[in-house]
Amino acid sequence: MRTSVLITCYRRRQFLPLSLDSAAADGADQIVVVKDWADAAFDRELAGRGVTLITEDIPVIGAALVRGLAACTGDTVSFLDDDDLIRPGRLAEVRRAFAASGSLVLWKNGYTEVDVDGRAYVPPGGPVAQPTAAREFSCDRIDRETLRWVVASHAYGILSTLTVRRTALEPFAPELAQVECGIDVAVPTLLMRGQYRHAFFPKPLTVHRVGSSLRAGTVSGTPAAYARTFRRLAKSAGSDAARRYAMMNVRWSELEQLLGRRRLDAIERLRSGAAGPSLRDLARVVWPAVADPGPR
Numbered sequence: 001m002r003t004s005v006l007i008t009c010y011r012r013r014q015f016l017p018l019s020l021d022s023a024a025a026d027g028a029d030q031i032v033v034v035k036d037w038a039d040a041a042f043d044r045e046l047a048g049r050g051v052t053l054i055t056e057d058i059p060v061i062g063a064a065l066v067r068g069l070a071a072c073t074g075d076t077v078s079f080l081d082d083d084d085l086i087r088p089g090r091l092a093e094v095r096r097a098f099a100a101s102g103s104l105v106l107w108k109n110g111y112t113e114v115d116v117d118g119r120a121y122v123p124p125g126g127p128v129a130q131p132t133a134a135r136e137f138s139c140d141r142i143d144r145e146t147l148r149w150v151v152a153s154h155a156y157g158i159l160s161t162l163t164v165r166r167t168a169l170e171p172f173a174p175e176l177a178q179v180e181c182g183i184d185v186a187v188p189t190l191l192m193r194g195q196y197r198h199a200f201f202p203k204p205l206t207v208h209r210v211g212s213s214l215r216a217g218t219v220s221g222t223p224a225a226y227a228r229t230f231r232r233l234a235k236s237a238g239s240d241a242a243r244r245y246a247m248m249n250v251r252w253s254e255l256e257q258l259l260g261r262r263r264l265d266a267i268e269r270l271r272s273g274a275a276g277p278s279l280r281d282l283a284r285v286v287w288p289a290v291a292d293p294g295p296r
Contacts, residue, residue, distance in 0.1 A: 001095040002029040004074030004166070008064045009035035009082035015209065020051065022085040022207075027092070028078075034058065034068040035082075062179030062186065069170065076107075077166050079187075083209040084160035090205035094163050097199060103138070105168040105196040106188055111161050111206040121210050129154050136199040139192045142241035151248065159184040161206045168196065175236050180225045182249065186233060189246050193238025226253040 005023040009016050016035070023031050033046065036057040043053055052071050058064040069077060076098050080086060090109060097107050110130055113121040131153045137146055150156065162184065169176070172190045179186040188198065227250050234246035 001076070001099045002074040003091050003094055004028065004030040004032060004072040004077045005080055005086070005091075006065065006068045006072055006077050007031065007033045007080045007082055008061065008068065009033060009037075010059070010061075010064065011036065012082060012212070013037060013039075015083035015212065019080055019082050019085060020046070022087075023078075023080060024049070026086045026088055026090055030072065030074050032068045032071045033082075034064050060177070060180055061183045063177045065179075065183065065187075066173045066177045069166070069173065069176075072166055074166060076163050077169070078163040079159045080206075081160050081209075083212045085207035085209075087205045087207060089203075093201060093203070093205065097201070098163075098165060101197060101199075103195055103197045104136075104199055105165045105191045106198045107163045108156065108198075108200050109161050109163075109205040110202045111158055111208045112204045113208050113210050115210055116212045118209075123210075128157070130157065131155055131200040131202050134199075134201055136197055139196045139198065139239060139241065140194055142192065142239070147241065147245060147248070150245070155200060156185050156188045158206065158208050159187070160208060162187060164191065175233065178229070178232055180229050181222075182226050182229055185249060186229060189230075189233050189237070189242050189249075192242035192245065223253040223256040227257070 005028040007016070007019055007023070013035070016033070020031060020033070030052065031050075032052040032054070034054045034056070036055070038055045043055070046053055054067055054071060056067065058067060065079070076094055078086070078091065078094060093109065094107060098104055108131075113123075113128075115121040129152065135149075156162075164187065168191060169187070175190055176187070191198070230246045230249040230253070234243050234250065237243035237246055
């Protein structure tokens, strides 16, 4: 069972050596890097280490993944943002899981968060929900309860926690190439079909760095782009569940356009009970401009 690690690096370079080292230290059979900048000395060093390098300015995240996916030769492809890290043991678990199930096409591990300086990070509203117990399901048996669990536990969040069976994702490269944002949800949506199986492994085997992303600040990160992406995915969905899930994401992005991110986040915290209800969250819902006046 050969494992490829696919790292995308866009408009940033300072964290890439750490991500590369983490993938190599965990025994990746192949490392593929798609980056938009060239450095002759750095590129020679990585080529000497056997890293497959693709240097091309590709601002659309889905297109960048497709470019890298075409260079991958492993049975599995583990995604990794250039500012995130693989914890020791992740790829061993990947090999074990995919070798045990020929129908497994997507495997997600847990994660911990750090800030740009590598210190442990906890969001102001408390830890983000994620699966707390192992779970697996067949995509031809996804019901409303399963979709509710996926949404409530943020089951598909963070691209750097996802591993796919390469031959399962490759046929959907044209659809993947059009994904402008929400890639960590789009990849599972594309693979939500037939008797394909998705599995969730709660052990935190990824370190996710918060606050360093540059791609999220581009036009592709707008709610309109998110809605546009998931309308496309709904049209090409391989199952009723995938179509419903894609449209749930469309409706969420439309709500963000209507209400604004702060108000929507506050509503979500109140709905989920995260960190308990607070007067500040109520104020954000009722009168967000007063609760969060912004920089002075």
